[in-house]
Amino acid sequence: MTPITEVEGRRVALSNLEKVLYPATGFTKGELLHYYASAADALLPHLRDRPASFLRYPDGPDGQRFFTKNVPPGTPEWVTTAEVPRSEGPARMVLVQDLASLMWAANLVTEFHTHQWVIAAPGEADRLVFDLDPGEPATIVQCCEVALWLRDRLAADGIEAYVKTSGAKGLHLLAAVRAASSQRASDYAKGLAVEAERALPRLVVHRMTRSLRPGKVFVDWSQNAARKTTATPYTLRARAEPTVSAPVTWAEVEECGAPEHLVIQASDMAARLRDLGDLMAPLLDTERAAALP
Template sequence: MAGERLRVDVQGRAVELSNLDKVLYPAAGFTKGEVIDYYTRIAPVLLPHLADRALTRIRYPDGVDGGSFFEKNKPAATPDWVRVATLPVPGSSKGRETIDYVVADDLPTLVWLANLAALELHTPQWRIGTHPDLMVVDLDPGAPAALRQCCQVALLLRDRLAVDGVEAHPKTSGKKGMQLSCPVAGTQSAEVVSGYAKRIAQELEQRHPRLVVSKMAKNLRPGKVFIDWSQNSAAKTTVAPYSLRAAPTPTVSAPLTWEEVEAGAAGERPATTPYGPTEVLDRVETYGDLMSDGGVRPALPE
């Protein structure tokens, strides 16, 4: 029934759910209840990627065909058990000096956010109070380039980063591109991390000018893959691994194996359709968390 509310216990926290039958992905008939179910089931591998990170949400209260809004500040009526971190935001366009960020460290917070139709979860490359511990590279294909070309560039990046002892973990963006997440030492500033990513992007552009572009100008990008090194700015966030995306049907930013990337680069797996929630849950059953870094976190050459 529309407007019906249900109070549930999630690991000892009382969470109020509402409108579980509300369709948030009309093309697939995918409801808010199914969104909550997905986030509940994926939580064991998702939460470690959200822990201690200031969370930006993109909310779709009327579904993906309705309006959406970015939300950084804690919502009104945030439960007192939700962890909130007050952090400075220098240069805010809204004149704020600080923002009260939600930190999703546990399942009750994740369920509460899913009930607010926070479909997309985006995190910075740093944990609260630290330097960046991730370097993120976004691979954005300019048509007619597509995911196959992204896979080719991902392999070039993997091999070049390995020369400096940097391990890269590939994932789909959940839309048309890919991202590489690279654990780093967490002892260097965002400027150092961004500067290194920019140098690598420019180096690959010089070596592979028909495939790679490192500049953001759209007129340079048709038929090439833009290596977006600027994701490592202290002000940027990236969609979290296992987060849903707002597409006509529910898709997920899904971690990949390098074998899959190699197959994609060869055109053997035409990944024109991103992975959906059920597929990603099945993949976790098979692979576990492909984004687990194993504790290897090198410092970057300066």
């Protein structure tokens, strides 16, 4: 029998709570739901008003994984949905606006991925994003070097960058921007990726070509495209262990001497949120958003 719990006045079915999703650590679905409930105050503002794609992994990271962009069958009528323009025609997507919707979506066992724009202005970027992806034998340590270069380069243009782990092997840099089309944001980000490669030729590559990437950090600027999404701050990832795409301090980036220094799991997050708060809260302050040069 599926237990029904009440969340902010909504009835939410929570299933298979004892199911082990992460065999490497024994982390269960019940623990996943507890993580999302406890991180909700930090996570929800980054989800709100952004059409969400779900990377679902109901049998754990070793099982089948599939992206759900359209509203899933069986979505409760009280979950907010919105029509989103796409090149192949409009589609309806979920907006995770409140705790009840978050817990319903978390019960599907999902990574949350969001666009760099809000539903009121599709294709108008309010975020700039760089995905730093290391090619072996490079690791997150090399990503940190590149992140620091990008932070300083963005600062020279009056743009303040914030950083989080991808929850996989790399880092994500985000900044709040205003009055920029997704195309303009993409062009600017590509320009900086090319500049980074010129400045750090032994460390950086700006093209996705696999043969160029061993030992280097791929500065992926393409997620600024209107159709693309990036892992939302605080989402769990479908990895061997229950890692989180976790905001980190620039001091942690500067001091990172080994990959394990920036592996942050669900069990680490309560203390981090208590001690540090939401390190990406400034992204939500429209008055701090910068104009692209």
